[in-house]
Amino acid sequence: xxxxxxxxxxxxxxxxxxxxxxxxxxxxxxxxQRANPDQPPADLSxxxxxxxxxxxxxxxxSQDPSTLSRYTIWIAFLREHLLAAxxxxxxxxxxxxxxxxxxxxxxxxxxxxxxxxxxxxxxSIPEWLENAGS
Numbered sequence: 001x002x003x004x005x006x007x008x009x010x011x012x013x014x015x016x017x018x019x020x021x022x023x024x025x026x027x028x029x030x031x032x033q034r035a036n037p038d039q040p041p042a043d044l045s046x047x048x049x050x051x052x053x054x055x056x057x058x059x060x061x062s063q064d065p066s067t068l069s070r071y072t073i074w075i076a077f078l079r080e081h082l083l084a085a086x087x088x089x090x091x092x093x094x095x096x097x098x099x100x101x102x103x104x105x106x107x108x109x110x111x112x113x114x115x116x117x118x119x120x121x122x123x124s125i126p127e128w129l130e131n132a133g134s
Contacts, residue, residue: 025086031076049077049108057115074108081105 019026056070085101117123 025083031072032080049074049081049104050111052077053108053112053115060115060119074112078105078108081108 019028052070052074056067056074058064059067059070081101081104085098085105088098088101114126114129117125
């Protein structure tokens with residue numbers, strides 16, 4: 001058990017070293033949502049993105065063992081949004097199209113943080129949520 005943990009720690013360190021890069025995007029096939037990296041995925045709608053997050057949050061609320069995998073799928077979806085924004089930038093697409101992708105990711109991450117306040121004993125439920133009707 002200790003040996004396995006040490007081996008995983010070493011692999012995690014290598015992953016961190018590989019991706020600790022701000023000069024260029026490091027590509028990975030892990031949980032990729034698209035076959036062709038030069039084409040944005042077909043379905044990157046905000047509704048699909050939030051739906052994935054809400055399913056993960058629901059799993060977390062019910063202590064479902066698939067919670068982590070659901071959050072992983074949601075994170076992979078966010079990565080696809082960011083890669084699509086980067087692709088649009090490289091093609092000199094209109095700023096509104098790029099901004100739409102970035103705003104979607106920012107808002108999705110914010111909603112994740114809000115969901116996590118519901119499970120954190122030391123965090124308070126956001127005031128806007130307490131005042132929102134049922």
